[in-house]
Amino acid sequence: MLEVADLHASAVGKPILNGIDLTVRTGEVHAIMGPNGSGKSTLANALAGRTDVEVTNGDMRLEGASLIGLEPEARAHLGLFLAFQYPVEIPGVSNMEFLKAAVDSRDTALEREAMSAASFVKSAREAAERLQLAPEFLRRGVNAGFSGGEKKRNEILQMLLLEPKLAVLDETDSGLDIDALRTVAKGINAFASETNAVLLITHYQRLLDHIEPDFVHVLLDGRIVETGDKSLARKLEADGYARLA
Amino acid sequence: MTAAEQFQARLFDDARASPRYASWLDRGPSLAALADAPLPEPRSYTWEYSNPNPWYEQNARRTDNRPNAGKVVASGGIRVADFDAADSRERCIIEANLNATVDRRRYSLAAVNDVLLCGGVVIEVPERARDAEIELGHLTGGFERVLLIVGAGAEATLVETPASPTHRVVECLVGTGASLRHLRLQGAADSFEYQLVSTRVEAGASYRFGQYAQGSGMRRNDVHIESAGDGADIGIRGAWHLSGQQHLDTQVNVHHGIGGGTSRQTVRGVVNDRAKAVFNGRIHIAPGAQNTDAALSAKHMLLARTAQAYAKPELEIYANDVRCAHGATMGEIDGDALFYLRSRGIGEPAARHLLIAGFLEEAMADHGREEARALLSPGSLQPGKLPRPLTRKEGSAFRLPADAYFHEKLS
Numbered sequence: 001m002l003e004v005a006d007l008h009a010s011a012v013g014k015p016i017l018n019g020i021d022l023t024v025r026t027g028e029v030h031a032i033m034g035p036n037g038s039g040k041s042t043l044a045n046a047l048a049g050r051t052d053v054e055v056t057n058g059d060m061r062l063e064g065a066s067l068i069g070l071e072p073e074a075r076a077h078l079g080l081f082l083a084f085q086y087p088v089e090i091p092g093v094s095n096m097e098f099l100k101a102a103v104d105s106r107d108t109a110l111e112r113e114a115m116s117a118a119s120f121v122k123s124a125r126e127a128a129e130r131l132q133l134a135p136e137f138l139r140r141g142v143n144a145g146f147s148g149g150e151k152k153r154n155e156i157l158q159m160l161l162l163e164p165k166l167a168v169l170d171e172t173d174s175g176l177d178i179d180a181l182r183t184v185a186k187g188i189n190a191f192a193s194e195t196n197a198v199l200l201i202t203h204y205q206r207l208l209d210h211i212e213p214d215f216v217h218v219l220l221d222g223r224i225v226e227t228g229d230k231s232l233a234r235k236l237e238a239d240g241y242a243r244l245a
Numbered sequence: 246m247t248a249a250e251q252f253q254a255r256l257f258d259d260a261r262a263s264p265r266y267a268s269w270l271d272r273g274p275s276l277a278a279l280a281d282a283p284l285p286e287p288r289s290y291t292w293e294y295s296n297p298n299p300w301y302e303q304n305a306r307r308t309d310n311r312p313n314a315g316k317v318v319a320s321g322g323i324r325v326a327d328f329d330a331a332d333s334r335e336r337c338i339i340e341a342n343l344n345a346t347v348d349r350r351r352y353s354l355a356a357v358n359d360v361l362l363c364g365g366v367v368i369e370v371p372e373r374a375r376d377a378e379i380e381l382g383h384l385t386g387g388f389e390r391v392l393l394i395v396g397a398g399a400e401a402t403l404v405e406t407p408a409s410p411t412h413r414v415v416e417c418l419v420g421t422g423a424s425l426r427h428l429r430l431q432g433a434a435d436s437f438e439y440q441l442v443s444t445r446v447e448a449g450a451s452y453r454f455g456q457y458a459q460g461s462g463m464r465r466n467d468v469h470i471e472s473a474g475d476g477a478d479i480g481i482r483g484a485w486h487l488s489g490q491q492h493l494d495t496q497v498n499v500h501h502g503i504g505g506g507t508s509r510q511t512v513r514g515v516v517n518d519r520a521k522a523v524f525n526g527r528i529h530i531a532p533g534a535q536n537t538d539a540a541l542s543a544k545h546m547l548l549a550r551t552a553q554a555y556a557k558p559e560l561e562i563y564a565n566d567v568r569c570a571h572g573a574t575m576g577e578i579d580g581d582a583l584f585y586l587r588s589r590g591i592g593e594p595a596a597r598h599l600l601i602a603g604f605l606e607e608a609m610a611d612h613g614r615e616e617a618r619a620l621l622s623p624g625s626l627q628p629g630k631l632p633r634p635l636t637r638k639e640g641s642a643f644r645l646p647a648d649a650y651f652h653e654k655l656s
């Protein structure tokens with residue numbers, strides 16, 4: 001599904017990623033853990049095509065297609081989804097309008113038949129319900145005035161509607177209380193299947209109590225320094241990252 | 246001699262002949278005001294960023310013999326009369342109320358409007374009327390006056406879609422406890438225009454004004470609103486979307502003469518290419534106007550390096566127990582928001598359109614929202630394109646003789 005090879009990237013001129021190698025196969029859930037400043041978010045942004053992250057070397061391929069040089073929307077059309085660490089507030093654009101525009105863009109790009117307004121509204125409502133978001137959230141401005149937990153749930157809502165092949169979740173667990181964490185984890189588990197893949201980026205092990213990863217990677221100074229199964233996350237939680245430095 | 250002085254000299258020359266339109270109307274006070282107060286010069290006060298000279302040049306010739314091609318559509322027991330055809334009662338009403346709210350020394354181009362008047366209409370909404378609706382489209386395309394009197398306790402809606410060029414002065418008197426919703430949509434044009442809305446809001450009355458505009462060669466919109474009684478409630482929304490070389494200058498003055506009133510100004514402007522937006526929002530709280538609650542928010546979004554916006558809130562407060570808030574910002578499209586939308590698969594042009602529409606949405610009134618959206622949506626920004634006509638309920642409109650631009654109910 002995803003192949004990252006010797007990826008080097010800079011943010012605002014500063015080298016952050018120093019040769020990442022990562023392979024995620026269809027049906028797998030990977031977790032990337034690491035201390036602050038290790039390059040976790042830069043990796044997520046490099047994948048999604050944020051313009052202030054410059055890839056200086058290496059390659060990223062999604063189902064064989066290189067992402068290098070592709071516009072963010074083109075990567076989304078290939079099936080990539082990034083759940084933002086800090087979802088952006090856009091007052092004035094309703095959540096529903098935004099979601100419909102996103103789904104329509106995808107369908108146009110993939111030459112699929114456009115979803116009827118009625119069936120779109122129905123599936124948006126169902127997804128909202130699954131995430132315990134009141135229907136009024138669909139009418140409100142995108143993330144405008146949402147609490148931290150509501151914003152994160154709204155990210156998962158978008159993921160459920162867009163049905164990406166690869167979902168990259170950047171610290172989706174941060175700022176969530178225990179109940180919200182459970183709801184979000186349920187959403188992610190409902191999404192993960194044999195036909196897609198999930199890359200979880202997180203500081204803490206607690207999300208991994210709810211979502212079982214197939215692999216855990218430790219990112220340090222822009223490189224993956226250790227890879228293991230879910231027991232690695234527990235070890236990190238107990239020992240901290242200092243041991244690896 | 247400056248262009249303003251030449252224009253003024255010609256105006257006085259012309260005024261010696263009897264006016265052809267509504268000759269009974271006394272232009273003396275307007276001429277006296279013009280003799281006292283000079284016409285705006287380039288860079289004079291409130292004209293720092295807009296050059297009035299092309300306006301003088303464009304209007305150098307008298308135009309008071311235009312055909313009355315336009316129309317007024319009214320429903321709900323409203324009386325409409327052309328100034329030229331006004332009967333003695335209507336003349337009394339006009340004489341008693343015209344310019345009651347207009348300081349012609351301050352708004353000297355409104356005095357010019359009186360002198361060069363080529364179309365005027367007085368509209369009376371009876372007391373306690375319900376669902377009164379007035380549509381004012383194109384009238385004469387020249388110097389026009391609208392005097393709207395909303396009786397106590399009445400509820401009325403005025404929708405204006407003036408074609409360009411139009412130099413229209415609209416005076417609204419909103420009676421005690423009445424409510425007036427006033428929507429004005431201005432399409433793009435190449436001409437030079439001056440327009441004034443001057444409204445007095447009496448005690449317990451509510452006035453909701455929404456002005457949605459594209460630009461023109463030079464379009465100046467002056468808005469003067471007086472809160473004249475306890476509990477007067479004023480809401481002003483304005484949004485504009487300018488492109489090419491368009492120029493739009495909006496000057497709002499909210500005057501709280503009596504305490505206990507509320508006013509809100511919310512404006513949002515998007516400026517592209519080499520266009521220029523000017524906004525001045527003034528809140529004036531008179532001595533003794535205690536317990537006034539006034540606020541102003543003005544935000545502009547610049548889409549090009551060459552686009553310009555000048556926004557200034559002005560607070561003049563002479564009472565000590567008031568609430569008054571203001572804010573003005575200049576920005577561009579938020580890069581984070583753009584990336585967010587694009588990461589969801591929305592292409593860059595569509596993402597920009599969404600962000601622009603969302604920004605303008607904050608200044609959309611509930612009333613007329615669809616029309617305003619249609620006018621300002623990025624796809625509608627071709628010169629001369631006006632929004633589709635407002636759709637009306639079957640049977641609520643009535644229209645009349647082709648030679649009249651106002652209508653009375655046939656039945």
